[in-house]
Amino acid sequence: MKASLYEGNKTFSVVEKEKEAPKAGDVRVKVAYCGVCGTDVHIYHGMMDQRVSIPETIGHEMSGIIDAVGEGVTEFKVGDKITVRPLDNRLEEASDKGYSHIAKKLKFIGIDSPGAMQQYWNVPAFTLHKLQETTDLKLAALIEPLSVxxxxxxxxxxxxxxxxxxxxxxxxxxxxxxxxxxxxxxxxxxxxxxxxxxxxxxxxxxxxxxxxxxxxxxxxxxxxxxxxxxxxxxxxxxxxxxxxxxxxxxxxxxxxxxxxxxxxxxxxxxxxxxxxxxxxARVYEKEDYEESIRLITENNYPFETIITDTKPLEQIQELFESIDTNPNGMKFLVDCQ
Ligand SMILES: NC(=O)c1ccc[n+]([C@@H]2O[C@H](COP(=O)([O-])OP(=O)(O)OC[C@H]3O[C@@H](n4cnc5c(N)ncnc54)[C@H](O)[C@@H]3O)[C@@H](O)[C@H]2O)c1
Ligand SMILES: [Zn+2]
Structure with missing residues (x-):
């Protein structure tokens, strides 16, 4: 499989590596598309090098299909279309008052841990939202920002x-x-x-x-x-x-x-x-994702128009370079297959 790596200093590499079997509670996702967030551009510009463990795969605005499920995962099966709500709140405490999306020890997947700009991505099953059979996977890369x-x-x-x-x-x-x-x-x-x-x-x-x-x-x-x-x-x-x-x-x-x-x-x-x-207002909660998935699946608004460019994973470096120079740019997607 191919994976992109942010190497620091406005540089990405694309490497060949082995697919990993999902651990218990995890799934392996065949990533379809991953959008570039403003945060990813900040990372590319080196403004978050203290937070990202370089070299690292970044990206969190994604869509994909389940490719393998780890032990104990019962709610999802191979072939399901999904998106990830990239919030790792496993360290939630009582003092967070149940607001797990802004918990004190919240980790953002794709920044604090490996992200989706690769062909296959292993993630905890609790981050998944199932899409409809009819949900367009390209538009589905907008579910994360739309949930915001x-x-x-x-x-x-x-x-x-x-x-x-x-x-x-x-x-x-x-x-x-x-x-x-x-x-x-x-x-x-x-x-x-x-x-x-x-x-x-x-x-x-x-x-x-x-x-x-x-x-x-x-x-x-x-x-x-x-x-x-x-x-x-x-x-x-x-x-x-x-x-x-x-x-x-x-x-x-x-x-x-x-x-x-x-x-x-x-x-x-x-x-x-x-x-x-x-x-x-900070990120999103489960119900925001559910509403966002419904809006994207119904597709009654000009979501497609926001996507101004899509490039294959191999061209991730050119894609990020073009974001700095393309005045017409709005939302850029990486085609991870
Ligand atoms: N709250 C959250 O959880 C969350 C999540 C994602 C993004 N964000 C934040 O949302 C903001 C917007 O994100 P984006 O990706 O759309 O950013 P963006 O920079 O692409 O968009 C900002 C827009 O504001 C316009 N603008 C500049 N000055 C203006 C003015 N005086 N009046 C009106 N418009 C003006 C710019 O031309 C630009 O089009 C960012 O600050 C981002 O960090 C917050
Ligand atoms: Zn984002």
Whole structure:
């Protein structure tokens, strides 16, 4: 079998190795596709070399078919289409209060342990979600990031008829927008990159460029002064953070999806004045995966359009190099077979 290895210093190798028999409680998956996450790009750029044990196979946005099952695995059989929820919460403690997806000793599979950018991948059976016979395996590589979006929308308690502003139209923002639409919300995307604005418009979204149009005025007009019910901060920049407290209306919710590595100022007066709520959201729980699998299988939203390039495993180096140079890029997939 072939496996890619991140070697450090913006370098991947592809090596030939023996398939391993799955240990008790594990399965061996024949990996179909693995998406490249923003985190994988950070790893490639050497920003996570302290956390990743180099050389290491990375990747966690995958789909595949069970190839072998280890002792004691009864819920899954060879041939099942699956995806992995890459959270290893085996060290969950009582103090985690049952929130295993954010447990203190949580390990992220594909970062803290070997990932999916290889032909065959051995993983614990408890991480698996079964797909439908009809689930497209290419689209299924989007289930992990779409589950992030399902979690964000659930945490924001977005309801039909409400107005949602999604600030940031990258892959995660677009997926949040699609899930928000599936709830019957009126969705406005705020994005500054012209190519991404065009892409979002082609997907049928209403898009505002806040660098050119006053977003608050725009949403104010659209909602007869009520402003947004929920704002999703998915851009990860101060300008976007600043606008959240302005564009949200009375008793509105701000869902913080973007990951900030350091403390940032926010206008706390607005939290008092409008009785706002700020909601943190980190990865996903089982039910978010189930909703995500349903959405991908039904395929009623332009998921396919988000996938801008797919390259075979052997070309993983070129794929990562192209991510840095391709301005049209959104979601890149590795074809692991
Ligand atoms: N909470 C979680 O568990 C979780 C999971 C996955 C990703 N994330 C985070 O979500 C964020 C988005 O991920 P992504 O892959 O879509 O990132 P991305 O960088 O591709 O997208 C961000 C988008 O925001 C746009 N933008 C920049 N400035 C803006 C502004 N002032 N107003 C509006 N838009 C602006 C950019 O042009 C870009 O298209 C990242 O911070 C990522 O780390 C969080
Ligand atoms: Zn990811």
């Amino acid at each position: 979006a399902c979690h964000d929308v659930r945490m924001g308690q977005l309801k039909a008829g409400e107005t949602a502003v999604v600030s940031g139209g990258g892959p995660i923002g677009l997926l949040v927008a699609m899930v928000a639409k599936s709830k019957g919300a009126n969705v406005i995307i705020s994005e500054v990159n012209e190519l991404r604005i065009k892409m979002a418009e082609e997907m049928g979204f209403e898009v505002v460029n806040p660098a050119k149009t006053d977003l608050v005025e725009y949403v104010d007009k659209k909602t007869n002064g009520a402003l947004a019910d929920v704002v999703f901060e998915v851009a990860g920049v101060q300008a976007s953070l600043d606008i959240t407290t302005e564009v949200v209306g009375i008793r509105g919710r701000i869902v913080l999806v973007a990951i900030y590595g350091e403390a940032k100022p926010v206008n706390l007066f607005k939290f008092f004045w409008k009785e706002l709520r700020l909601i943190g």
